[in-house]
Amino acid sequence: MEKQMIKPYGDTMDDGLVQLSFTLPVENGPRARKAAQEYAALLNLTNVTVADAKKIADGFTCFVIYARASAALDYSVIRATEADFPKMEREDINRKIDRELGRRIVVVGGAIGTDAHTVGIDAIMNMKGYRQDYGLERYSGFMAVNMGAQVAGALLLEKGLETGADAILVSQTVTKNNIHIRQMTEFMTTLNGRNMRGRFILVAGGARLDNDLALRLGYDAGFGPGTLPSQVASFLAQNVIKRHGKRGG
């Protein structure tokens, strides 16, 4: 394939212009500004302009920098995935489920482990939804059970079995020290330990999460920030129907 070299764009092609901001643990002054400039040079940036240097605490200075990046990247070799499915509207999804599955799709979800944040799982599952896009509870085609925050993985699995769930949604908001990865892995271990991995469609969601990470951890899909409930609903409807749909329906 033909190479396609790219660089950051400021106002002319390949000018390599980047803006960045960082703090150095030094007192502000001419030396500090010089240090910021030199540090940017160490990052292989050229034409460094220290646009602003401000004391933000005793012994700490924050800089705003503009500079040119020298590295260029071959875009033709870049690959990334996103959960791949056609996006549908709520009423279309409901109709499709009704026609091709003939029953409601059961979904259980929660923020697992120590994570106390329900903002993500609520946005997807609760009636209200997010940005004028209704949550799964509002769909006639779904039965959605939101278990809230700090749900033990084993408990989520139990709920999944008890309700005969088709899919489990796992939400992770806190990412400090990669705790989200640890907890998502633990949940996968729980499922594997009971030979249940194949039983459910597994979807992960979170503020610092993407499809690549979710797939790498063994989930079926991952949804990042800004995801609308109808996107998750589309994915679930199509994949559950693929598994259990009426043939020729």
Added chain:
Amino acid sequence: MARLNLKKSRINRVRKLASRIAEDIQKFIEPHSTISVERTVLRLYGVDGMDLQQIPYPNRVVDLWREKGDISMGISRPFAEAALRSGKSALATARLLADGEIGFTGDIARLARADVRRKEMAMAKDAVKALALSAERKRRKIKKTPLPRTPWRYIIVATGNIYDDRTQARAAVHSGADIIAVIRSTVQSLLDYVPYGATTEGFGGTFATQENFKVMRQALDEESEKAGRYIRLVNYSSGLCMAEIAACAAFEDLDILLNDSMYGVLFRNINMKRTFVDQYFSRLICARAGIMINTGEDNYLTTADAMENAHAVTASQLINEAMAKKAGLPEDLLGIGHAFEIDPAIENAFLYELAHAALTRQLFPNSPVKYMPPTKFMSGDIFLSHGLDTMFNLASVATGQGIHLAGILTEAIHNPLMQDRAQALDNINYVFNIARDLGPEIEFKKDGMINKRAAQVLEEAEALLEKISCEGLMNAISQGHFADIKRGPEEGRGLDGVFVKGPGYSNPLMELLER
């Protein structure tokens, strides 16, 4: 300040309804206690520390009494008996009990009931004195280094390490913060004990321990002197240990506690019976120790829509106020919460935000109402987020809010960096300064959008309060009237720690605090 055209009769009516709802909850609270309330009694009697298994002594002692004695009597009397017999301090007595050196039963009969009562009373009186002393120390500090003008700039630190938090807090004060809140580690609300000692590891925050409180308060005392204004310290009296944290906070002269059991029920799935009882005792402690409480109504709008549910915020604020008054909290210690969370895509959203902010301000004129920044529609686009925060800052200063929680441009990305806080505070300082007296200069058009919106919210709040006062608060929560979240009275964590006070129940500390 620009005034809304609110019907006086309607304001009176909603207060009356809220008071009836609080009355109803109080009827449930009074005959009940919890293991956490009992542990708080021990803490205020002077029991602290933990055993070799790292179980706090208040837990050890209450658990022992629960197992071997009769918890329906409460812990005060049996503990006073044990202390009389040991002849030692509360702490030493707790250790002897935990180590099995002395037992709860056995010699009780030898001691006269009156002697035990006297011992209980003495310990309770000392505890009340300690709480009052904390309030007095704070008053003295504020006299020396006065409080700044409102809105007070409230900044969060949350590194997980109390010593790093301290560095972050000092930096924030340098940039203009008036209030420092140390966010708790994410698991803590569900721990049925208070961790001990200085801690350097946490998830999404730092554990609330008495030692951590002390470390931060000392740093802020130094910063107050340097800045010439009193810097307040905030922590969380929420979750399963509301009253215990309040006791620890009082000992270390904390100024503000997040304290809202409705929040615990809805967002942390804490059992409502447990937390209503815990909350009452925690608020009694706050009232005596001069600790301001902050309520969490802002959180409703992070899950439910801010336009559709504004009235639920108002209703909850009024209920929270009524419950706080039952615990003796004066209005100047009521930091009633609300938030700037309307979808920015809605045309004239800023006008509705002004209406909501002014409504809260006007309903609670003597309270330092607490205004929370936009979070729900912060996406990671730090530049646009900074724009949202700017408008939030303007709404706050224009409507004369009491506590202003700084909106941070990196909301939804990571815990704030030192530089993020500095940017946020620069923005606040800029807006507050250029619009300082905007509020008193403007009037809301008589039948304009802002007045209409505020009137509508208040009217809807009245209807909701009517409904709740008929159904009862516990039922209303079960029905999902708040934040679209449903919680039943038998659901959630901590119910097994609730018990009915028996005929022999004794808690002179609570009696003194209720006076």
